[in-house]
Amino acid sequence: MARVGMPRKWVFVCINERPQEHPRPSCLRRGAADVFEAMREETGRQGLVDVKVVASGCLEPCMVGPGIYVAPDDVWYGGVTVEDVPRIVEEHLAGDRPVEFLRIGREEFALSPLQGRTDLPPGMIPPA
Numbered sequence: 654m655a656r657v658g659m660p661r662k663w664v665f666v667c668i669n670e671r672p673q674e675h676p677r678p679s680c681l682r683r684g685a686a687d688v689f690e691a692m693r694e695e696t697g698r699q700g701l702v703d704v705k706v707v708a709s710g711c712l713e714p715c716m717v718g719p720g721i722y723v724a725p726d727d728v729w730y731g732g733v734t735v736e737d738v739p740r741i742v743e744e745h746l747a748g749d750r751p752v753e754f755l756r757i758g759r760e761e762f763a764l765s766p767l768q769g770r771t772d773l774p775p776g777m778i779p780p781a
């Protein structure tokens with residue numbers, strides 16, 4: 654079935670990549686490309702022509718990636734694996750019931766790669 658009109662939901666999957674040596678992790682290095690492909694395939698397999706899956710740059714919850722944002726539901730997921738995808742598609746994208754154990758919020762966004770490090774240059778104060 655062809656896509657018709659404005660999507661009912663958008664699924665933004667971060668596939669940002671940073672260099673290996675960068676202090677902040679990036680979702681691509683945690684399997685996000687496979688998650689993105691699995692999400693596209695599974696939404697198609699389940700016939701969700703009104704859900705748009707979009708590859709995204711950094712969405713900010715880098716410390717718990719791969720990060721996914723579902724709009725207009727305002728639901729964030731972190732640490733998503735390929736194995737999680739069918740459940741997200743069936744329960745949330747089709748059934749409108751977010752998968753609670755994968756949800757993240759303000760606490761995860763506040764995590765910092767600088768926290769706990771003792772080798773930082775003078776003047777660089779890690780966020781609390």
Ligand code: FES
Nearest residue numbers: 667680712713715
């Ligand atoms: S690199 Fe994916 S959320 Fe930042």
